[in-house]
Amino acid sequence: MTVVVGIMLVVGFCFVLTGVLGILRLPDFYCRLHAMGKCDTLGVALMLGGLALHQGVSLVSVKMLLIVVFISLANPTATHALGRAAMRAGLVPWRRDEEVS
């Protein structure tokens, strides 16, 4: 059981690290939003799922799974709201022939 928990923690952290590298390296706000929305949701869900598996069946692990459900609903919603707000505020998407900011 400890091995499974450790593997879930490490794999989830790899997803989170991929999201942060995408935030740092991708050229444009919309590309960075792409990196944030998916990697972060899956990484947090894996890490919290592993920790809930370590806790066993109790109120604490039920609360951790509630956090997982809430984040997997709220993080895509926040990503969508940010992207729509940026598009309405007039932020132009990046094209290949422009300079990388």
Add this chain to the structure above:
Amino acid sequence: MSLSGLLVSVAVALGLVMLLSLFRVVSGPSIFDRLTGLGLIGSKTIVLLIVLGVWSGRADLYVDIALAYALISFVGTLVLAKYFETTKESE
């Protein structure tokens, strides 16, 4: 490696990753880049709280704080996105 050592390593690595996200908050070209970095820091704070709670053996205390922080962070991101949507000056 025991699970306690792994938890400490994950907590330290999460702190370093939050510092990397803070770089995007400081140097984002537009205001929405800064909001993206803030959202990343918020979701990592939730995981960091629960990892520290499991490590210290008081997970029943920390998981409530993490739940409240998740709710507040989501509402904050939505409100800030709505606010900067209507503000034309987005630099």
